[in-house]
Amino acid sequence: MIECTTTTALQNTPCAMPLLSGLLALALSAGSGLAHAVQELPNHIFSRNGGNSTTVLVDKRTRSAYLVDLEQDEPRLTRSFDDLLFGEIDGEKTREGDKRTPEGVYRITHYIPKDKLAPIYGDGAFPIDYPNTLDQIEGRNGSGIWLHGRDESDPKKQVTRGCVAFNNNQIDELRSLLQKDTPVIITRETEFIPATEYQQQREALFALFDGFIDAWETGDIDKLSNYLHPDFHSPGGIDREMWVARKAQLSQLYPKRRIETDDIYAFKEDGEQVVFDFTQFYCADNISTRGKKKLFFKRIGGQLKLITESYAGLSTASYTDQKIDHFINDWLNAWRSKDLTQYLGFYGEQFKDGSGKNLAQWRDYKQAIFHERSDQQIKIADIKIKELRGNRYQIKFRQDYRSADYQDTGIKTLILEGCPGEFQIVAEKWRKLR
Numbered sequence: 001m002i003e004c005t006t007t008t009a010l011q012n013t014p015c016a017m018p019l020l021s022g023l024l025a026l027a028l029s030a031g032s033g034l035a036h037a038v039q040e041l042p043n044h045i046f047s048r049n050g051g052n053s054t055t056v057l058v059d060k061r062t063r064s065a066y067l068v069d070l071e072q073d074e075p076r077l078t079r080s081f082d083d084l085l086f087g088e089i090d091g092e093k094t095r096e097g098d099k100r101t102p103e104g105v106y107r108i109t110h111y112i113p114k115d116k117l118a119p120i121y122g123d124g125a126f127p128i129d130y131p132n133t134l135d136q137i138e139g140r141n142g143s144g145i146w147l148h149g150r151d152e153s154d155p156k157k158q159v160t161r162g163c164v165a166f167n168n169n170q171i172d173e174l175r176s177l178l179q180k181d182t183p184v185i186i187t188r189e190t191e192f193i194p195a196t197e198y199q200q201q202r203e204a205l206f207a208l209f210d211g212f213i214d215a216w217e218t219g220d221i222d223k224l225s226n227y228l229h230p231d232f233h234s235p236g237g238i239d240r241e242m243w244v245a246r247k248a249q250l251s252q253l254y255p256k257r258r259i260e261t262d263d264i265y266a267f268k269e270d271g272e273q274v275v276f277d278f279t280q281f282y283c284a285d286n287i288s289t290r291g292k293k294k295l296f297f298k299r300i301g302g303q304l305k306l307i308t309e310s311y312a313g314l315s316t317a318s319y320t321d322q323k324i325d326h327f328i329n330d331w332l333n334a335w336r337s338k339d340l341t342q343y344l345g346f347y348g349e350q351f352k353d354g355s356g357k358n359l360a361q362w363r364d365y366k367q368a369i370f371h372e373r374s375d376q377q378i379k380i381a382d383i384k385i386k387e388l389r390g391n392r393y394q395i396k397f398r399q400d401y402r403s404a405d406y407q408d409t410g411i412k413t414l415i416l417e418g419c420p421g422e423f424q425i426v427a428e429k430w431r432k433l434r
Helices: 007-012 016-023 133-137 168-175 195-218 221-225 240-253 317-337 340-344 359-372
Strands: 040-042 045-048 053-059 064-071 074-081 104-107 124-127 146-148 183-187 192-194 257-270 273-284 287-300 303-314 347-353 377-389 392-402 407-417 424-432
Touching: 040 074, 040 195, 045 053, 045 064, 045 195, 104 257, 104 273, 124 168, 133 287, 133 303, 146 168, 183 257, 192 195, 195 221, 195 257, 195 287, 221 240, 273 303, 317 340, 317 377, 317 392, 317 407, 340 359, 347 359
Parallel strands: 053 183, 347 424
Antiparallel strands: 040 192, 045 257, 053 064, 064 074, 104 183, 124 146, 257 273, 273 287, 287 303, 377 392, 392 407, 407 424
16 A cells, blocks of 8 residues: 655655545645645534634544634635654544544644654654544543654654644644644544535534524524534533523523524534534523533534534623623614614513603603704713623713713613613613712
C-alpha cells in the first residue's frame, strides 16, 4: 500500500486521487501551504449566526487534516496537513487501551507546551474531550486522546496509541491558530460537495433543529417525542419515556415559555451522526436560564433522531442586561418620536405610575403631553439594572427632559416584567432632583 506522506506524494501517487477528487481540484496557494476548495465545500460543518470560528477536520483514511474557517456562516478551507499518524489498530475507538483513534465531534480542552510533555508527544499537544456525551452513553471509554507532535528522534514510528499526531512544524503552527473549545471532527473519510448541495444540506439540518426547538417551545409533546431516538438516554440516566414525561410536566407547570437560540453550529462526523452545538436562553414564569447546549442526533431508519444531549450553564446577567439596554433604547426612541401607539406598546396592561395612573390614564396623559410639547428632548444616563426576582427587573437612570416651556432633571425608575423580547413596563416612578 502506498502512503501519502508529503504534498509531492499527494500529487504523484495513487492515494492522492480520492483526495483530489473529493476536493474537486484542491487549489494550493503558492508558497503558503494553504488549501481551499474551488467549487466544493466540506459536508461536515454548518452554522447559523455563528460568528467567525475555526474547526479542525481530520480524515483518517487519507491521513490528513484541514482547518475550516466559518465566516458569516460560509465555510472556507484555509490550511491542509498531511502525513498524520493515527492509532495502531484501524477502526473506531471503543475502550481504554484498544489503540484506536476515536471518530466523532469533540472540542479542544487546553494546550500543553513542550516542556510539560514526554518526548513522544513532540513540541506540543491539544487534548480533546473524548469520550463525549454520546461516547459515554454508548459505552465507549478511555481517555487521553490528543492532537500532538511527534518524537523526531524516532522517524520510523508510524502509529500512535490512539491520538492524532502531526509533525512538529505543523503542531507549532497550530498553536497560534487553535484554542480552548475549538471544534475537532474526526471522521473515517471526509466528504466535499458542490455549493448548491451544501446549501440544501444546511437548510435540511436547520429545519430539523428549528422543528425540534419549536415543538419544545410550543409544548407539542407528541411532536417532540417523535424527534427522539428509541435508545435516547441523557447523561443522568434518564431514558426516552422519562424524558418525555419530564417535558410534559414542565409544559404544564410553565405553559408559556420562550426559547432563544444563537451561535448555532451543526457538526457532521459522517452521515450517521450530527451534533448541534449552540447557546440557549430559556425563559418561563419566574425562571430564566442560559447555557451551552449540545443535541446529539443519530440516524435510524433513514432519519436523524435525538439520542442524547448535554448542557453547561452560563450566567444570564450579561445577556439580560444587553436585552434590557436594547429595550430601553427602543422605548426612548418611541418617546422621542412621539409615536403614541409604539410608545404604549412598551407598557403592560397592569401598569401603574408613581401617582397611581393606570394604563388608560397614562395614555391620556401622554397623548396630551405629546400634543403640547412638539420639541421635547430627552437624554438618559447612568443606567443601573437590578434583578428583583425571576423575570422582574428594576432599571434606574438619570433623565434630563427639555422642551420650550418645560424642563426637569431627575431619577426615573422602571419596573420591567417578562422574558427578553417580551419585556413590559409595569411600573414607573419619577424623583425630581433639585
